Ligand SMILES: Nc1ncnc2c1ncn2[C@@H]1O[C@H](COP(=O)(O)OP(=O)(O)OP(=O)(O)O)[C@@H](O)[C@H]1O
């Protein structure tokens with residue numbers, strides 16, 4: 124592997140991608156809402172959670188998985204609501220960040236590149252197919268992981284401010300979220316990327332790819348619903364297992380994506 | 394005779410039903426400017442792709458700089474430069490970024506990148522706009538930037554896919570000068586795809602003409618013209634007073650002839666090269682004194698139309714209009 128070439132490819136992709144509003148707006152907006160706006164709402168409008176009124180909240184909490192209910196023992200309903208919301212409900216939502224960041228960047232890098240007709244010159248360079256692919260993979264994964272890590276740091280501060288106010292202690296960092304951020308989030312970024320590699324074979328434009336690609340958040344929505352309806356909840360074991368499943372899916376999709384990523388096929392599909 | 398740098402044997406590629414290139418046999422020598430001519434869709438771009446190992450042939454094989462493009466493509470591409478048909482620039486990057494990123498991809502030694510990039514930006518008259526986005530460049534500037542990019546690593550073979558299409562005459566001439574400089578000074582080889590026959594005639598040592606994926610003619614522009622152009626125009630210079638007699642003698646011999654614009658000249662048209670001596674004898678036998686016989690050198694344009702069975706616009710018609 125020629126590391127210099129891979130770095131050059133990343134530099135190119137990232138310089139280009141930051142100029143695509145379709146990529147940058149969601150990358151900034153989503154973490155802003157999740158990591159700043161939501162904790163701020165919890166903090167400044169405590170009634171927002173409470174005014175969903177205590178009976179609704181109690182009903183919701185009555186539904187959650189027994190293991191999760193045990194975590195909330197000894198808290199007032201309002202406090203339980205804050206823990207449930209900031210720690211457990213936000214966990215699947217958090218995963219949307221790496222998933223979506225890698226997904227939109229990969230859409231720009233794999234499909235946008237072809238749409239802008241800049242792929243051909245790249246194929247004529249003395250890089251191997253593996254190096255080209257590595258450059259594109261890293262261009263999508265590195266920002267996704269960085270945004271998740273920075274997002275977690277910010278969320279730790281903002282969510283703890285809210286938690287300190289309402290339950291009188293910090294909730295973050297905690298082992299569950301450490302596993303989520305360090306183990307599951309990179310796998311989620313991988314899923315955003317590898318699913319886009321498959322979409323890119325057919326998609327003609329960045330917009331097409333973006334729309335089809337965003338379907339990949341559906342499994343996350345299922346996790347969220349599962350948790351609200353008490354089918355499952357994010358404990359450490361589930362989180363570790365979720366990460367493992369995602370990594371396996373990534374490996375399988377990468378294997379298929381790699382098979383179509385050959386110069387001769389890319390140029391013939393141009 | 395130098396070593397061949399490009400050898401294609403039985404090279405072919407089809408896309409489903411479409412045969413893009415078929416049974417191509419071709420040898421290009423080091424230092425040559427080789428012109429690759431053909432209509433739209435004749436298979437020129439496909440050939441360049443196969444010769445650089447980015448498209449797998451469906452038949453035959455090629456050797457470029459002694460390497461098999463499909464096996465040693467990476468190594469080969471570090472020694473060739475390709476100007477693609479569309480400039481294929483990153484329009485969201487500056488001119489300078491476009492070059493420095495490709496300098497890394499083409500493995501220009503790290504400590505030489507900046508100097509090389511500046512040298513090319515200056516050489517192609519882009520230095521003043523180097524830090525503007527390439528998307529804002531004029532068509533000519535984009536083409537110059539793309540050309541500069543193909544020269545970053547001083548390629549031994551330069552593949553140019555229609556380098557002057559859409560350029561104004563001044564910009565086109567700059568490109569021509571660059572091509573001549575690369576070959577004459579550095580001894581590099583140029584493989585030039587073009588529709589522009591004047592360009593091919595001016596620049597190319599040899600040309601190949603493609604039609605529907607097949608190579609239908611190959612040789613120097615002059616040789617091709619001699620072989621293929623059967624309706625030469627020949628100027629005969631005779632005494633002004635003997636023009637009517639000469640015309641009569643020629644016409645009686647079944648030759649199409651007319652008086653030239655200048656006194657004492659006769660134009661014979663539609664002649665094959667081998668018929669010139671017979672025409673001379675017709676005149677000599679009629680007692681006409683001949684001062685000069687000048688076949689008008691056919692152009693590549695004549696060759697092209699001879700191959701495609703169409704009549705080119707007559708050169709002397711244009712003269713009459715002037
Ligand atoms: N990827 C592809 N898929 C299907 N058909 C293709 C593909 N690439 C080329 N062809 C077909 O192969 C033939 C040769 O195309 P090619 O681009 O090599 O021609 P060309 O001589 O470069 O033409 P032009 O002067 O228009 O650039 C054309 O009929 C074209 O439609």
Ligand SMILES: [Mg+2]
Pocket residue numbers: 437438439478554
């Ligand atoms: Mg072409």
